[in-house]
Amino acid sequence: MPEPVVTAAVIVIGNEILSGRTKDVNVAYLARQLTALGIVLAEVRMVRDDERAIIAAVNALRAQHDYVFTTGGIGPTHDDITCEAVARAFGLPYRINPEAERILVDFYRDTGRELNEARMRMAHTPEGATLIDNPVSRAPGFRVENVHVLAGIPAVMRAMFESVAPTLKGGRTVKSREVAVLLGEGDVAARLEGLQERYPALEIGSYPFVRDGSFGTTLVLRGTDEAEIDSAAGELCTILRELGGEPESPPAPPAPVG
Amino acid sequence: MPEPVVTAAVIVIGNEILSGRTKDVNVAYLARQLTALGIVLAEVRMVRDDERAIIAAVNALRAQHDYVFTTGGIGPTHDDITCEAVARAFGLPYRINPEAERILVDFYRDTGRELNEARMRMAHTPEGATLIDNPVSRAPGFRVENVHVLAGIPAVMRAMFESVAPTLKGGRTVKSREVAVLLGEGDVAARLEGLQERYPALEIGSYPFVRDGSFGTTLVLRGTDEAEIDSAAGELCTILRELGGEPESPPAPPAPVG
Numbered sequence: 001m002p003e004p005v006v007t008a009a010v011i012v013i014g015n016e017i018l019s020g021r022t023k024d025v026n027v028a029y030l031a032r033q034l035t036a037l038g039i040v041l042a043e044v045r046m047v048r049d050d051e052r053a054i055i056a057a058v059n060a061l062r063a064q065h066d067y068v069f070t071t072g073g074i075g076p077t078h079d080d081i082t083c084e085a086v087a088r089a090f091g092l093p094y095r096i097n098p099e100a101e102r103i104l105v106d107f108y109r110d111t112g113r114e115l116n117e118a119r120m121r122m123a124h125t126p127e128g129a130t131l132i133d134n135p136v137s138r139a140p141g142f143r144v145e146n147v148h149v150l151a152g153i154p155a156v157m158r159a160m161f162e163s164v165a166p167t168l169k170g171g172r173t174v175k176s177r178e179v180a181v182l183l184g185e186g187d188v189a190a191r192l193e194g195l196q197e198r199y200p201a202l203e204i205g206s207y208p209f210v211r212d213g214s215f216g217t218t219l220v221l222r223g224t225d226e227a228e229i230d231s232a233a234g235e236l237c238t239i240l241r242e243l244g245g246e247p248e249s250p251p252a253p254p255a256p257v258g
Numbered sequence: 259m260p261e262p263v264v265t266a267a268v269i270v271i272g273n274e275i276l277s278g279r280t281k282d283v284n285v286a287y288l289a290r291q292l293t294a295l296g297i298v299l300a301e302v303r304m305v306r307d308d309e310r311a312i313i314a315a316v317n318a319l320r321a322q323h324d325y326v327f328t329t330g331g332i333g334p335t336h337d338d339i340t341c342e343a344v345a346r347a348f349g350l351p352y353r354i355n356p357e358a359e360r361i362l363v364d365f366y367r368d369t370g371r372e373l374n375e376a377r378m379r380m381a382h383t384p385e386g387a388t389l390i391d392n393p394v395s396r397a398p399g400f401r402v403e404n405v406h407v408l409a410g411i412p413a414v415m416r417a418m419f420e421s422v423a424p425t426l427k428g429g430r431t432v433k434s435r436e437v438a439v440l441l442g443e444g445d446v447a448a449r450l451e452g453l454q455e456r457y458p459a460l461e462i463g464s465y466p467f468v469r470d471g472s473f474g475t476t477l478v479l480r481g482t483d484e485a486e487i488d489s490a491a492g493e494l495c496t497i498l499r500e501l502g503g504e505p506e507s508p509p510a511p512p513a514p515v516g
Contacts, residue, residue, distance in 0.1 A: 016463055018299040019432075020289030021478065027304070031278030041276045043311065046285070046302035049463075053301065076444040077464040078451040118447030153466065174277075186334040189376030193336040205273055205307075206335040207280070208411065220279065 009061040013072040038170025054085035072152030087126035172224040181245035267319035271330040296428025312343035330410030345384035365396040430482040439503035
């Protein structure tokens with residue numbers, strides 16, 4: 001029996017992302033990490049610092065996916081409302097977490113800065129949450145059931161994800177192979193569709209590029225069975241030569257069209 | 259009477275984004291452009307090349323927002339399923355659009371390349387769709403009601419958005435002012451919350467950074483009334499000086515924490 005597909009969703013929270021002030025870089029990181037763990041990132045939502053929007057996204061996605069990861073909105077200021085919104089999404093009380101409090105008390109004592117009321121916001125979690133270690137700036141993230149609440153600052157988010165990664169159970173790892181060719185997408189499309197029909201278990205993607213003024217296409221074969229990918233890649237190269245192209249594998253990094 | 263808030267949503271479509279192979283850059287562009295037009299980008303969803311997922315996102319978001327923009331999945335290959343999925347979302351027949359056909363016939367005749375069956379996919383739209391001009395690679399996007407279907411390749415997406423922009427009606431343009439200070443977020447949080455309470459019409463955001471090993475915070479004031487922003491910015495600078503910081507406005511670009 002094949003291993004089940006394990007899926008995840010990411011929720012990026014913050015007005016600064018949706019106003020264009022800040023460019024999100026967390027989705028690309030999480031996409032790569034989850035893929036490497038054999039977890040399919042099925043959906044991403046980016047929402048504003050708005051309690052109803054956060055609750056709606058958390059509740060929709062935690063019901064559909066094995067794992068949900070949120071990024072952003074867990075700091076000490078009034079616009080950091082993620083933690084409380086997650087508590088409401090689960091119908092849980094939002095309280096001081098004694099373990100988080102101890103971490104913050106130690107950290108601010110050691111650094112000689114004041115653990116004021118605002119910073120104590122970061123000691124609150126939904127009741128019963130499991131903390132996620134933050135080796136960068138100490139204030140922890142947390143997990144409730146399948147929802148992991150991470151920081152938005154990329155270095156902190158990455159450190160928290162690394163703390164969590166060993167606890168995640170992936171499915172079979174997806175392998176991929178890329179072949180580039182100096183033919184237009186429209187030139188390879190029909191034969192590619194036939195290849196996809198012969199290999200329904202593979203995901204065959206086609207991405208155009210322009211190099212030195214010539215149209216080219218990168219074909220990506222993805223699947224969990226390496227022998228099947230090898231076989232399809234062999235057929236693909238034959239097809240591309242028949243169409244008058246010379247497959248490049250591994251392809252030289254193409255200049256993106258954009 | 260204040261002008262109503264105009265909102266938009268963006269749907270990014272493509273397995274390559276969610277696998278981490280390709281980094282999305284379209285959201286940041288659209289976020290900035292929409293903000294400049296006085297349109298609030300309220301939500302982004304990124305979904306796979308999966309008909310059900312695309313239909314669900316299109317139907318959820320077109321009901322909630324004034325404008326929806328999709329990017330990706332409108333090329334000639336089998337994995338380009340956005341156009342047909344949008345037709346299904348609206349319950350419209352998916353047919354050859356005579357105007358799109360004429361554009362493609364002319365383009366491929368002029369460039370001496372073959373307008374084959376695969377490329378003719380790009381002449382199909384939901385029945386009654388309005389075409390969106392593509393000055394870069396000719397194959398058009400289209401609009402059905404409030405849903406704008408754009409390319410995924412950034413240069414093409416941008417050209418299509420520029421074609422559409424004059425047809426969009428924004429609300430009052432949101433202005434913003436940034437002040438940076440070398441104080442931690444937790445040091446300014448309480449006073450900032452008070453400021454937010456005194457200016458409920460403004461959106462006050464707080465973003466931490468580290469510069470030369472010191473913690474700093476960028477405060478962003480956003481709103482439609484410039485006089486109100488000026489007034490709040492004045493109070494903010496007074497607060498920051500009282501807390502022992504020196505407000506920098508316009509702030510020197512801080513090194514992001516991440």
